[in-house]
Amino acid sequence: MGLATFKGGVHPPDKKELSKQSPITPAEAPKRVCIPLSQHIGAPCKAAVAIGQDVKKGEVIGTPEGFVSAPVHASVAGKVAGIVECPSATGRMVQCVVIENNGTEEWTPLKDNPDYLSLSPEDLRAKVKDAGIVGMGGAAFPTHVKLSPPKEKPIDVVILNGAECEPYLTADYRLMIERPDDVVAGLKVLMRILGVTKGYIGIEENKMDAVEIMTKAVAGEGTIQVVTCKVMYPQGAEKMLIKACVDREVPARGLPMDCGVVCQNIGTAVAIYEAARFGKPLIERVVTVTGAGIREPKNLMVKVGTMVSEIVAQCGGLKEDTAKVISGGPMMGFALYTLETPVTKGTSGILALPESEVKHADKFGPCIRCGRCIEVCPMGLMPSMLSITAEKGFWEDAKAYNLFDCFECGTCTYVCPSKRPIVQLVRLAKSQTKP
Amino acid sequence: METVRTPKEQQLIISASPHIRSEETTSRIMWSVSAALLPATIMAAYFFGPKAIFLIALTIVSAVAAEYAYQRAMNKEVTVCDGSAFLTGLLLGLNLPPTVPFYIPIVGSVVAIVLTKQLFGGLGFNVFNPALIGRAFLLISFPKLMTIWAEPTAQFVAMDAKTTATPLGIMKTEGLAKLMEVFGDKVSLYKSLAVGNVAGSLGETSAIAVLVGGIFLLIRGYISWHIPVSFLGSAAVLAWIFGGKGALFTGDPIMHLLSGGLMLGAFFMATDYVTSPSVKKGQLLFGVGCGFLTMLIRLKGGYPEGVMFAILIMNCFTPLIDRSFKSEVFGAVKVKKEAAK
Numbered sequence: 001m002g003l004a005t006f007k008g009g010v011h012p013p014d015k016k017e018l019s020k021q022s023p024i025t026p027a028e029a030p031k032r033v034c035i036p037l038s039q040h041i042g043a044p045c046k047a048a049v050a051i052g053q054d055v056k057k058g059e060v061i062g063t064p065e066g067f068v069s070a071p072v073h074a075s076v077a078g079k080v081a082g083i084v085e086c087p088s089a090t091g092r093m094v095q096c097v098v099i100e101n102n103g104t105e106e107w108t109p110l111k112d113n114p115d116y117l118s119l120s121p122e123d124l125r126a127k128v129k130d131a132g133i134v135g136m137g138g139a140a141f142p143t144h145v146k147l148s149p150p151k152e153k154p155i156d157v158v159i160l161n162g163a164e165c166e167p168y169l170t171a172d173y174r175l176m177i178e179r180p181d182d183v184v185a186g187l188k189v190l191m192r193i194l195g196v197t198k199g200y201i202g203i204e205e206n207k208m209d210a211v212e213i214m215t216k217a218v219a220g221e222g223t224i225q226v227v228t229c230k231v232m233y234p235q236g237a238e239k240m241l242i243k244a245c246v247d248r249e250v251p252a253r254g255l256p257m258d259c260g261v262v263c264q265n266i267g268t269a270v271a272i273y274e275a276a277r278f279g280k281p282l283i284e285r286v287v288t289v290t291g292a293g294i295r296e297p298k299n300l301m302v303k304v305g306t307m308v309s310e311i312v313a314q315c316g317g318l319k320e321d322t323a324k325v326i327s328g329g330p331m332m333g334f335a336l337y338t339l340e341t342p343v344t345k346g347t348s349g350i351l352a353l354p355e356s357e358v359k360h361a362d363k364f365g366p367c368i369r370c371g372r373c374i375e376v377c378p379m380g381l382m383p384s385m386l387s388i389t390a391e392k393g394f395w396e397d398a399k400a401y402n403l404f405d406c407f408e409c410g411t412c413t414y415v416c417p418s419k420r421p422i423v424q425l426v427r428l429a430k431s432q433t434k435p
Numbered sequence: 436m437e438t439v440r441t442p443k444e445q446q447l448i449i450s451a452s453p454h455i456r457s458e459e460t461t462s463r464i465m466w467s468v469s470a471a472l473l474p475a476t477i478m479a480a481y482f483f484g485p486k487a488i489f490l491i492a493l494t495i496v497s498a499v500a501a502e503y504a505y506q507r508a509m510n511k512e513v514t515v516c517d518g519s520a521f522l523t524g525l526l527l528g529l530n531l532p533p534t535v536p537f538y539i540p541i542v543g544s545v546v547a548i549v550l551t552k553q554l555f556g557g558l559g560f561n562v563f564n565p566a567l568i569g570r571a572f573l574l575i576s577f578p579k580l581m582t583i584w585a586e587p588t589a590q591f592v593a594m595d596a597k598t599t600a601t602p603l604g605i606m607k608t609e610g611l612a613k614l615m616e617v618f619g620d621k622v623s624l625y626k627s628l629a630v631g632n633v634a635g636s637l638g639e640t641s642a643i644a645v646l647v648g649g650i651f652l653l654i655r656g657y658i659s660w661h662i663p664v665s666f667l668g669s670a671a672v673l674a675w676i677f678g679g680k681g682a683l684f685t686g687d688p689i690m691h692l693l694s695g696g697l698m699l700g701a702f703f704m705a706t707d708y709v710t711s712p713s714v715k716k717g718q719l720l721f722g723v724g725c726g727f728l729t730m731l732i733r734l735k736g737g738y739p740e741g742v743m744f745a746i747l748i749m750n751c752f753t754p755l756i757d758r759s760f761k762s763e764v765f766g767a768v769k770v771k772k773e774a775a776k
Contacts, residue, residue: 410453
């Protein structure tokens with residue numbers, strides 16, 4: 001039997017060797033942090049602090065507005081220096097709370113729960129919500145929302161995404177290697193919240209050491225199984241991972257819960273464990289700082305709100321020929337126009353590419369209808385037609401080619417021999433029409 | 436808020452994701468397909484002499500020149516380096532009889548490049564295979580010149596070869612018995628057809644040489660098996676059923692597969708990305724259509740060979756096939772099932 005996988009996909013050079021040997025080390029504490037009040041999909045938070053106010057580490061500084069939202073906490077102890085607009089990784093300006101670090105690292109009182117697994121699912125869910133946990137794979141969807149499926153959508157499986165299918169990134173890999181028990185503990189909390197007895201951890205075959213360690217960690221847990229997946233981007237996309245691990249197909253335009261599954265990222269699972277066990281809010285995360293443009297690639301534990309420029313500096317800085325800096329992975333990450341943007345809960349990596357590795361997107365050819373994109377599209381779409389219709393401004397035609405089923409993984413654009421900016425055209429079409 | 440600047444303030448490049456791309460490019464594909472035609476080109480030179488090289492080179496040069504001239508004249512970006520005009524020229528050259536005068540390649544190339552490709556919008560927008568339209572135009576405009584076949588005896592020597600008929604031509608006019616008379620027995624007929632030691636268009640006579648190139652394309656993933664297999668398979672089945680004299684199921688599929696332009700057409704012409712369907716299921720239908728039309732023309736039509744018209748007719752259906760055979764959206768089946776409940 002072949003390894004678990006889905007239909008389509010590509011295998012770009014994974015380049016994980018740059019940072020995979022580097023253990024997670026805490027980044028230097030920043031002198032000040034700039035914490036965005038909107039780090040998640042959903043309503044931005046309202047500032048809960050005033051300028052000049054003293055805050056402790058872990059204190060709530062932004063309260064959520066609405067259900068699909070997550071609170072934001074101070075990642076350092078210090079004085080609120082300002083509430084300003086700052087560029088986010090996507091280039092939009094977002095409201096941020098700036099805190100001058102007083103260096104004391106003094107925590108706000110946290111509630112320790114040695115017996116956390118005996119808490120009720122509701123209590124655990126509340127802890128996840130209060131800790132401001134969001135999906136840490138990049139999308140940053142508030143986790144408690146995923147953990148509150150409507151009654152008519154029974155969940156029977158939780159899958160942890162250890163695929164880390166984006167090239168370069170090693171943050172989840174390091175967590176699995178260094179803190180396998182915390183990962184498993186997080187998964188167990190998830191299973192308890194959802195009342196589920198089946199848990200899976202999907203890991204790509206290029207991380208066999210992680211597979212071994214995780215398999216050891218779940219030994220004796222009859223309810224949890226490690227699934228070795230084929231190295232194939234985008235294996236870590238929810239729908240693909242579900243297909244690979246439990247062979248279920250999420251209905252088109254549907255959510256994982258429509259087939260009884262909840263997916264969570266490895267980093268998120270660790271954050272969930274910490275929230276349940278120690279009451280610790282999500283104020284720091286592992287960031288892989290890597291790429292041929294970084295002098296010393298590392299996996300750093302970074303406080304949310306730390307400027308990208310600072311953590312880049314802690315990795316030896318950028319090489320002279322660096323031309324592009326990406327927040328996230330090379331397939332779905334965002335190109336930064338400035339390094340003066342804060343690390344958020346969803347920042348999985350900072351990737352610096354030298355001029356020689358940057359593919360200039362301005363020059364592209366016509367679609368030669370080779371069909372490569374159709375072959376690799378994990379969603380079974382026809383990206384060629386999406387790009388052709390969008391290029392001409394035929395938005396309705398693009399919709400007829402299932403425009404809104406595209407989740408912009410970039411696989412089509414990666415393989416296109418004419419170097420067409422398919423994802424960009426898809427985004428353009430999506431912005432010009434409604435589902 | 437004052438900002439902390441990086442030591443090396445610089446302009447960073449911004450673009451939409453993904454930020455990495457595969458090494459594959461359109462021009463690499465075009466040059467690879469051209470390279471895959473090298474064995475067939477060498478066999479053409481071997482059997483038909485220096486004139487073959489001259490004709491093929493002239494076709495390529497005129498195709499590239501036509502593209503360059505058109506793009507310059509219309510103030511378009513000149514894209515002759517992408518190799519697609521070179522490939523069209525090479526394919527057209529390999530589809531010419533070895534006896535044609537020098538102006539035939541030039542006319543054919545201009546028709547292929549300007550009329551068939553550029554007037555429809557250039558690479559990616561043409562409805563028909565340019566090389567085949569070029570050849571069809573020549574066949575209709577110069578029916579005499581385009582059907583004078585030479586014996587494959589030149590073998591690097593410049594000499595005027597005797598004219599003769601192609602195996603399929605003999606089949607059409609005088610029947611299988613005559614063909615056997617010419618080649619002796621079945622085995623030597625197959626051998627000649629496989630090696631290419633027969634009359635025919637420059638690059639089509641050696642089935643083995645074409646097959647080697649085709650397999651190279653399959654292995655490198657430049658083409659998929661769907662069109663060649665369905666094309667050759669359906670042609671073979673139809674040849675077996677209807678190719679015999681009188682009784683059904685007495686035809687000779689091997690002879691049909693090895694002769695004429697079937698191999699060249701199935702691996703190099705019908706698989707043209709632009710003019711064939713993009714979805715695999717559609718490609719199967721397209722291939723079967725090509726096989727059916729080829730055998731219809733060969734067995735019942737006025738021409739001895741039908742590959743060219745078969746592919747061109749199927750080219751017409753490509754947009755319709757593409758529209759009817761869309762790829763299957765992930766999760767769509769489940770949605771349909773639920774709707775049916």
